Amino acid sequence: MGSSTTSAAGNITSAAGNNAVILTNPEPPSSLSNNSATSSASVIGMTWTAPTVNGGSAIIDYRISWDQGGSTFAVLASGVTSTSYSTTATLTANTVYKFKVESRNVFGYSLTFSNEVSIRAASVPTPPQSLANNAVVTASGTVGLTWAAPSSNGGSPIIDYQISFKTGTAAFTVLATGVTTTSYTASSLTPDAIYTFKVTARTLVGLGQDSSEVSIRAATIPSVQAAPTTIVNTNVSVTIDPRQLAEGREHGCVC
Secondary structure, three states, X not given: XXXXXXXXOOOEEEEEOOXXXXXXXXXXXEEEEEOOOOOOOOOOEEEEEOOOOOOOOOOOEEEEEEEOOOXXXXXXXXXXXXXXXXXXXXXXXXXXXXXXXXXXXXXXXXXXXXXXXXXXXXXXXXXXXXXXXXXXXXXXXXXXXXXXXXXXOOOOOOOEEEEEEEOOOOOXXXXXXXXXXXXXXXXXXXXXXXXXXXXXEEOOOOEEEEOOOEEEEOOOOOOOOOOOXXXXXXXXXXXXXXXXXXXXXXXXXXX
């Protein structure tokens, strides 16, 4: 029958016949990072990779610790059997929290932690709205743009906007960054060429979702010719002779 012994170093040696397996603490998880698809102003999601060295025994579960801003880590959750986790504790929107994870096998927890990751309780902003041509500004070689702020900033204030553009089937390239208003004038463009634009909002979390695209010709919109004006001369006077009216009726004229 098999037996096990514990070495002076704390390792467990399990003997079964002539085979021996040395059990020890597993390595910590790796690649701990923010799960941006889950994180929001009220929930933080995270993912990590299982350790490549499990200490001779399968990983049972993980333990997550966090720092809520006081420079001290405390256990947030234990018994997590997957390589992802979403917080259930109450968070303060736009606050940065730090996390680290340990792995556990039958021997115990890893002796060190995963990498630490700082995650803000917020998600990326939604797309800017109503991107349109600013006809008052657009002229030959110049395009004016206006838009409205995103419907949601994801829990973190909008810092600025990034404008991208392209012509034809070319890929988008960044035209401008750090735009702090909801309007922009693109100059030094090819006169009469058509450009396609899109706008992206940025917060401390990062760049958000792109706005809808708008195509604008770098030219002034022709003015509409005014309709002809009818002039009525009110100074004209007409004198009618009753005798002429009578003569007209005699000759068949309807007056």
